[in-house]
Amino acid sequence: MQRTLYLFASGRLKRKDNTICMESEEGTRYFPVASIRDIIVFGEVDLNKKLLEFMQEQEIILHFFGHYGNYVGSFYPREHYNSGYVILRQAEHYLDPGRRLHLAQKFVEGALANIIQILRYYQNRGKDLASYGESIGRLAEKVPACGNVEELMAIEGNARACYYESFNTILEGSPFMINGRSKRPPADPLNALISFGNSLIYIKVLTEIYKTHLDPRIGYLHATNFRRFTLNLDVAEIFKPILADRVLFTLVGKKMVGPGDFERHGAAVLLKESGRRLYVKELEEKLQTTFYHRRLKRNVSYQTLLRMELYKLEKHLIGEQPYEPFVSRW
Template identity: 90%
Template sequence: MQKTLYLFASGRLKRKDNTVCVESEEGTKYFPVTSLRDIVVFGEVDLNKKLLEFMQENEVILHFFGHYGNYVGSFYPREHYNSGYVILRQAEHYLDPGRRLNLARKFVEGALANILQVLRYYQNRGKDLAPYIEPIACLAGDRLPLCGNIEELMAIEGNARAYYYDSFNIILEGAPFVIKGRSKRPPADPLNALISFGNSLIYTKVLTEIYKTHLDPRIGYLHATNFRRFTLNLDVAEIFKPIFADRVLFTLVGKKMIGSGDFERHGTAVLLKESGRRLYVKELEDKLQTTFYHRRLKRNVSYQTLIRLELYKLEKHLIGEETYEPFVSRW
């Protein structure tokens, strides 16, 4: 089974025969390249062209984060699976306003449906979340189908997420942290820091999975395809952020696994320390390796596999085999 290798310590990353060698103050470790799906780098790591060629040959993506856990960029090796046919279909769906709007609406539809699933889960456990569920359900059921352009879709999603983030204080009642609205650059409190960090990881998770398909990550639908390097991963991540990133947040904070000592303030920004990032990625990886019964496939699959399956569904939509419907969690 392939895994994500997270590098927190500073050091050197190099090729050693058919392994990736990591040299740091924590010692020297070797990882068979065939065991790696991708590498996420947080520390100050030196590497050379020989290593990048090795990564390209073995289809391993590197994702780089800054010192404070902010996403910097990715080494996206030459595409091995890109299909000219699929890329043309992607472009056709983007250039046709109706088809683009339809796909963009599906991503928002999936995002709001999974947000509602999260809220109903906690409502069934005694949390008074009706003041948040009702307006989001109204946006999803009444307003979303009437949207006539991408800007209206983005506005509805933004309004829904504003209600959703306000609900965090009810879900996490009794926890040491509160959120006073969403703040991104910079995050103004620990909950915003966790949201930003988690979202960035989900973006990279989806990007890695796109690399294993025929899809081109540069052509998105909800997020405009422009001079930004990648957009399709941002679209698909909207579906998964509530059921991956937010559930990890609720576990870490709700069970008091993470505390004020795992954050630090830099001016107006509140950021995760390394200890907090380590806690987060462990919980996320545990979640992604969890399996559930997939009703359509009639077998158990992992949440990690679920991301790839979602991309296959999108690919089938683009080539006209099957209408795309976003995944909605049963949780």
């Protein structure tokens, strides 16, 4: 089974025969290339062109985070699976305002439905969250009537602002409080966890897109431009609540992370390496968790679910089957 390789130590990353070799103060470690899905680098790592050529041959993406846990960028090898036919269909759906809006609405519908499921989950465990669920439900009802993507994003932004307010109720009794969403920089520990988790979901989806015929540069909810990948941002909206946020609630609610796992740099509050290690461990466990998929009538993992969502989108683009976002039922 392939896995994500997380590198926290600083050192030198290189190819050694058919393995990835990491030399650091912790020693020299070898990783069989066949077992690696992608590599996420947190430490200060030196590498060379020979390694990048090897990564390209093996179809492995490298994602880089800065010293303070902020996403920097990715080495995205030359695509092996891109299909001109699918990319043309992607572009057609983006350039047609009606078809673009329809897909953007589906991403927001999925995101808000999963947010409501999260709130129901914790409400059933004694948290007073009914007012938050009702407010977000009313916003979700407005999604089909949106006339453009800007209006849609405004509704989604209002819904998420309401959702983030609910964190203080869900995590009542923890040492952390959130006073609104702050991104650049995160102003408190909860915002630091949200930002870090969201970045990981973005790159998890980006890795899966690389294994499909889709082009990550053509998104629908997030505007396609010259600067960045956008399709992964769209699809990640569906999964952030049920992956990133559930990990956050587990880590904080079970006191697995505490004030000592954060540090302040000016106006920013950031995760220390100890906190990042705890987060990725919990996220990987979540991704490998399986559940019974009603349509497929078999168990699938959340990791597999990410790829399946992209296949559903691809079928929509080529006219095989209308796209419906995944919505958690528990």
